[in-house]
Amino acid sequence: MLRRLIQAVFVMLAMTVIVFIGVNVIGDPVEILISPEADQAERARAVAALGLDKPLWEQYWRFLLGALQGDLGRSFVFNEPALKLIAQRMPATLELALTAVLLSVVIGIPAGLYAGLKPDSIGGRMVMGLSIMGFSLPTFWIGLMLIMVFAVQLGWLPSTGRGQTAELFGVQWSFLTRDGLAHMAMPAFNLALGNIALVLRLTRAGVRENLPMDYVKFARAKGISPRRVVFVHVLKNIMIPIVTVVGLEIGGLIAFAVVTESVFAWPGMGKLIIDSINVLDRPVIVAYLMMIVLLFIVINLIVDLLYTVLDPRVRLENKE
Amino acid sequence: MSDLTLDVQGLSTHFFTRAGVVKAVDDISFQVSRGRVLGLVGESGSGKSVTGFSVIGLVDAPGRITAGRILFQGTDLTKLDERALRDLRGNRIAMIFQDPMMTLNPVLRIDTQMIETVQAHDNVSRETARQRSRDALGMVGIPSPEERLNAYPHQFSGGMRQRVAIAIALLHRPDLIIADEPTTALDVTIQAQILAEVQKLAREVGTALIWITHDLSVIAGLADDIAVMYAGRIVETGAVEEVLDRPLHPYTHGLIGSVPSRNARGSRLRQIPGMTPSLLNLPPGCAFRSRCPRADAACEQDPPDTHPVAGRTLRCFHPQLEMVA
Amino acid sequence: MSAAEAAGPAKQETPFRRFMSEYAESPVAVASLIAVVLIVGIALFAPWISPQNPYDLAQLDIMDGRQAPGTKSLEGITFWLGSDDQGRDMLSGIMYGLRISLGVGVGSALIACLIGTAIGLIAAFAGGKVDGGLMRLVDLQLSFPSILVALMILAFLGKGVMNVMLALVIVEWARFARTARSAALVEARREYMEAARCLALPKWRLVFRHMLPNCMPPIIVIGTILVARAITLEATLSFLGLGVPITEPSLGLLIANGYQYMLSGKYWISFYPGIALLVTIMAINLVGDQMRDVLNPRLKK
Numbered sequence: 012m013l014r015r016l017i018q019a020v021f022v023m024l025a026m027t028v029i030v031f032i033g034v035n036v037i038g039d040p041v042e043i044l045i046s047p048e049a050d051q052a053e054r055a056r057a058v059a060a061l062g063l064d065k066p067l068w069e070q071y072w073r074f075l076l077g078a079l080q081g082d083l084g085r086s087f088v089f090n091e092p093a094l095k096l097i098a099q100r101m102p103a104t105l106e107l108a109l110t111a112v113l114l115s116v117v118i119g120i121p122a123g124l125y126a127g128l129k130p131d132s133i134g135g136r137m138v139m140g141l142s143i144m145g146f147s148l149p150t151f152w153i154g155l156m157l158i159m160v161f162a163v164q165l166g167w168l169p170s171t172g173r174g175q176t177a178e179l180f181g182v183q184w185s186f187l188t189r190d191g192l193a194h195m196a197m198p199a200f201n202l203a204l205g206n207i208a209l210v211l212r213l214t215r216a217g218v219r220e221n222l223p224m225d226y227v228k229f230a231r232a233k234g235i236s237p238r239r240v241v242f243v244h245v246l247k248n249i250m251i252p253i254v255t256v257v258g259l260e261i262g263g264l265i266a267f268a269v270v271t272e273s274v275f276a277w278p279g280m281g282k283l284i285i286d287s288i289n290v291l292d293r294p295v296i297v298a299y300l301m302m303i304v305l306l307f308i309v310i311n312l313i314v315d316l317l318y319t320v321l322d323p324r325v326r327l328e329n330k331e
Numbered sequence: 332m333s334d335l336t337l338d339v340q341g342l343s344t345h346f347f348t349r350a351g352v353v354k355a356v357d358d359i360s361f362q363v364s365r366g367r368v369l370g371l372v373g374e375s376g377s378g379k380s381v382t383g384f385s386v387i388g389l390v391d392a393p394g395r396i397t398a399g400r401i402l403f404q405g406t407d408l409t410k411l412d413e414r415a416l417r418d419l420r421g422n423r424i425a426m427i428f429q430d431p432m433m434t435l436n437p438v439l440r441i442d443t444q445m446i447e448t449v450q451a452h453d454n455v456s457r458e459t460a461r462q463r464s465r466d467a468l469g470m471v472g473i474p475s476p477e478e479r480l481n482a483y484p485h486q487f488s489g490g491m492r493q494r495v496a497i498a499i500a501l502l503h504r505p506d507l508i509i510a511d512e513p514t515t516a517l518d519v520t521i522q523a524q525i526l527a528e529v530q531k532l533a534r535e536v537g538t539a540l541i542w543i544t545h546d547l548s549v550i551a552g553l554a555d556d557i558a559v560m561y562a563g564r565i566v567e568t569g570a571v572e573e574v575l576d577r578p579l580h581p582y583t584h585g586l587i588g589s590v591p592s593r594n595a596r597g598s599r600l601r602q603i604p605g606m607t608p609s610l611l612n613l614p615p616g617c618a619f620r621s622r623c624p625r626a627d628a629a630c631e632q633d634p635p636d637t638h639p640v641a642g643r644t645l646r647c648f649h650p651q652l653e654m655v656a
Numbered sequence: 657m658s659a660a661e662a663a664g665p666a667k668q669e670t671p672f673r674r675f676m677s678e679y680a681e682s683p684v685a686v687a688s689l690i691a692v693v694l695i696v697g698i699a700l701f702a703p704w705i706s707p708q709n710p711y712d713l714a715q716l717d718i719m720d721g722r723q724a725p726g727t728k729s730l731e732g733i734t735f736w737l738g739s740d741d742q743g744r745d746m747l748s749g750i751m752y753g754l755r756i757s758l759g760v761g762v763g764s765a766l767i768a769c770l771i772g773t774a775i776g777l778i779a780a781f782a783g784g785k786v787d788g789g790l791m792r793l794v795d796l797q798l799s800f801p802s803i804l805v806a807l808m809i810l811a812f813l814g815k816g817v818m819n820v821m822l823a824l825v826i827v828e829w830a831r832f833a834r835t836a837r838s839a840a841l842v843e844a845r846r847e848y849m850e851a852a853r854c855l856a857l858p859k860w861r862l863v864f865r866h867m868l869p870n871c872m873p874p875i876i877v878i879g880t881i882l883v884a885r886a887i888t889l890e891a892t893l894s895f896l897g898l899g900v901p902i903t904e905p906s907l908g909l910l911i912a913n914g915y916q917y918m919l920s921g922k923y924w925i926s927f928y929p930g931i932a933l934l935v936t937i938m939a940i941n942l943v944g945d946q947m948r949d950v951l952n953p954r955l956k957k
Contacts, residue, residue, distance in 0.1 A: 022796075029808075033808065033811070033812035034812070143941070143942075143945075144938070147884065147888075147937055147938055147941040148934055148937070148938070149888050149891055149892065149908075149930070149933055149934065149937065150892070151891075151892055151895050151896075151908075151911070152891075152895075152911055152926070152930040152933065152934065155911065155915065155918060155926050155930065156927070156930070158918065158919075159918055159923055159927075162919075163918065163919060163921060163923075170919065223391075224433065225428055225430065225433035225434045226433060226434055226435060226436040226437070228389060228428070228434075229426075229428055229434040229435070229496075230436070231389055231417075231420070232387055232389060232420055232421060232425070232426040232428075233420065233421035233425075233447070233448045233451065233499065234417050234418065234419070234420035234421035234422055234448070234451045234452060235421070235447055235448070235451050236417070236451065239447065243439070243447075244436050244439065247436075247438045247439060248436070248437075248438055251438070262801065263801040266801040266803055266804040267801060267803055269803060269807065269896070270803065270892055270895075270896065273895075273896055274915075284807070285896050285897070285898070288807070288810065288811045288898060289897055289898075296811050300808060303804060307799075307800075311799075322438070323437075323438055323440075323483045323485075324437060324438075324483070324485050
C-alpha cells in the first residue's frame, strides 16, 4: 500500500517534469506562456514576472511550488486561474463519465450473461456481433449519427449542451433535472459504447470460462437452482475482474470525454482543453494535464483497494 | 428387493464429439444395496467418473445417456425431468468430487455454501439451516465449527475441505452417496482418516455408497463389493475379498498384480502390457483382448454377462476359473 | 516458417497455403479481406479513378456547394454522394481522404512496429534490469489512454501530418514492444533455438534469421489491429481540429467539415466519409480477428 503511494507520487512528479519540458523547453516559452497579443513592454514585464530569464531548474522549481499551492497560471482567454477553470468544469465531465460507467455495467453485464449462457442463440450471436462493432467504430461519428437521428430527424432528444442543472452540495448536476437527463442521454451513451462492448465481452468470457468449472458442477450436484448457480456462484466469481477493469477504464472515459464533449458541446473539462489547444491557452492545458494525471492516480489507488475488498483470497492474505 | 438402493441396468453414455462418438460408458449393470459400499475401480479413462455423473444426471453436452435404466429406489432416473432430478440431488442422492479446492466456490463463505444446500430442499429459516450446517461440520470431525462456518475455502487444509464436502453431502441424510475419487488428492494419513469417517457414517445412517477410485488398496479396506471397469465396460463384479483374492477376469488379475505393495521387494513390477485403447475407435469384441494373454478368436465377439460363480458377474470368455477351483 | 524455409522452396508454400485455407474458413473474413484490398486500391489509384480532383481549385465552383447526392454539378459530373460546402464532390473527397487516412494509419503503425519490435526483442534478450526497466516504461505508456497521450503531444508540438504521425507512433510502439517481447521469450525456449545456440551462431543471426520469422505471426496480428486503431485515432484527432491540415484532409477532417451542416439536414457531408471510415476500420479489424484465430495455437481443436 505504501509502495503504491510512493509510486503515485513518483508518477505525479514525472508528469510535472514532462509538462514542464513540453511547455518551457519545446517551443518558445515566451510565445507559449505570454499571450500573443502582448506588446514589448508587457512582454518584458511578463518575462520578469514569470521568471523566464532564470535558469531552467529554477524555473522548474517555481513551477512545482506553484503547482503544489494550486497555482498553475492564469488562462489567457478567460483571465482566470487555470486550475479554477478546470475545477469548475470538472463536475460536468465527471457526471458524464460516471453515467457512462453506470450504463456500461447496466447494459454490458446482463447482455454478456445472456451471450455467455446462450452462445449459439440468435440473440447471443447478435449481441456478440454488436459488441465487435461497439469498440471498433469511431465514437465521434456515432455521436454525430445519434444527433442526426434522435435530434434532427426524430426530435426526441436535444442535440447539444447541458440543459438545466440543479444544485447538490454546492455543485451543479444534470441528473437531478429531467431536462438535464435528456441532454445527458446521448453523450453518456456515446461515451459508454466502447465500454459496454468491453464489459459485455468480459462477462461473456467469464461465464464461458466458469460454467464448466467444478464448483458449478458441485453446486448443481447439491440441487441448487440454475438461477442461483448463475447469479450467485458464477456472478460473484466474474465480478472481480470486471470491477477491476471497469474501475481502471473510468480514467480512460474521463480522457475520452474530450471527444464526446466536443461532439455534443458538453461544457466539461474536455471541451475546454480542445478549445484551449486550438487557441494556445497553455496554462489551461497544463492545468488540465496535471488534473487528469491526479485523477488517474486516485482512481487507480481506489481500484486497488476495491480489489482487496472484493476478493476474499487477497483480503485475507493481506491480513495474515 | 426393498433393500436395493440403486439398480443400474444396461447403462450407456456416449459423447458425440466432432471427432466421433466416444462410448464412455457402454452397457454396464451393477447394484448397490442399502448401507453397502460399492467400489467402482478402473484406470483413468475407464468411464467410472462418467458413470457417477450419469447416475446423478450431470452428464453435459456433448454427452448424454443413450440407453439403459437407472432405478433409484424403484424410480427410473433416466425418465425424470430436470426439476425432479434437482429435487433429488443433494437431498436423496449426493456427490463428492475429487478436488475440494475446485469444488467449493472460492469466493463464497462456507456457511453460505452449506445453508443454500439446506434451504434448497427444506423450507427452513436461515438460522435453522445454519444450525444444521454447524452440526454437520461437527459430525465429520471439524473442530470449532462455528468459526469455520465464517471462513472461506482457501483457509482450510485439503483434508478439512474434503470433510466439508462430505458434511455437505450428508446434510439431508441421502440414501445414496457417489464419491468420485475423493481422497486421491490428499495425503495417505488424511485419506485413512476420511475413509474411516465415511465408513462409520455410512453404517450409522444406512447410506449406500459408491466409491469411485483407481486405487485398489483403498477399496480393499473400505468396500463391501467391487465392480471393475475397463474401457467403458464393467468386466467383473463381486464381493471385495473374493474378487481381490481370486480374480476371474484377466484384467482384474493384472490390476491387482501391478499394485506395488503386492510385489516382492526387488522384483520387477508387473505391468499389463499395451495401453488402454482409445474410446473413439474401439475394436469390436472384448475391449481387453489386445492386451490379454488368454485372448483368442472367440474374443472377437462381445462377451456377455456370465455368472461362473455365485454372487459374481463376469464378462470374459476365458475366466481364470483355476483361481476358484 | 523458418523450418519450411530451411527445407527448400518446394515446401515453403505449405504453411502459407495452410494459413490461407484456414483463414478462408470464415466467409466474413474473406469478404473483409477483399474489402481491404479494394479500399487500398481505391486509395492508391484515387487520382486516376475519382470523378474530380477536389483539391484543384480550378475544378470547383462554389455554386455547386451543398448539393444533395445524385445532383449534377455545373460542369456535368454527377455528385453521387453529394457535395460539400465548397462544391467538392464527396465521392472524390472520400477517395482522396482515404489516401491520407490509410497513409497516416499504416505509416505510423509500420514505424511503431519497427521501433516497438526492436525494443521488445532487446528487452527479451537483455533480460534483467534492462528488461525490467523497458517493460516498466511500456506499462507506464499503456496505462495512459491513447487519446490523452496524443493530445499532449499535439498540444506541445502543434498540428500537422508529421506531428500526428509522431503522436501515433508514440501511442502505438508499446503494444508492439510487449507483443514482440512475449513472442521472443516463448521462442527462445524452443528447441530450434537451443540447436542454433549449440551451433554457436552469432547472436544477431539467431535473432534475425531464426527468431524473428517465428515471432512475426502475433506481431502481424497486433499490427493489423493497431492499424485500425491508428486510423480511428487519426480520424478522431482530425475531427477535433488537432490533426491533419485542411490542405490534406483525411476522412476525419471531412467529417468535421460536415458537422455544422448536420443540424440543417445536409447529412451527406458527414455521413458518407463516416461510412467509408467505418467500413475500412471494420474490415481491417475483422481481418485481424480472423488472423488471430487462425494463428492462435490455443484455439486449435
